[in-house]
Amino acid sequence: MSTLAVVEEILRETAVPMSVREIVERAGARLPSKSKTPDTVVARDLSMDIKRKADGSLFCRTSPGRYTLRTLAGVGASLSDGATMLRSAAPTPSMSALPQRKPAAAAPSAPRTRDSDVQGGGFAG
16 A cells, blocks of 8 residues: 555545644554655655645645645535536635745845954054
8 A cells, every 4th residue: 555545544534634743643554664754755745746746636735744635625526527616615725825935135245354454443542
């Protein structure tokens, strides 16, 4: 059973958004990975699945580090003909819907001075 299949099973059982750590703790030995950092493996697999499949992914991110099944989040429900419609429930905002921060402006560089460049730099007194 793949990592994502185990995650899907756990999210179906709980029906609430969960953190990666909660998912890993619930999965226990069911996870196929023998990694020393199973949290990283699960987070990577979920992120890559969401990135690659976009709206076709079974999973969605409800907030940073928290995931649920797309159908449980109310983001989209499949019709019998395969089309997708939005449910009446308010969809959970995605990371792309958050306001973007502007990059910090670089501080202006001060001209360099050497001790020999400074004139009259002694103490007055």
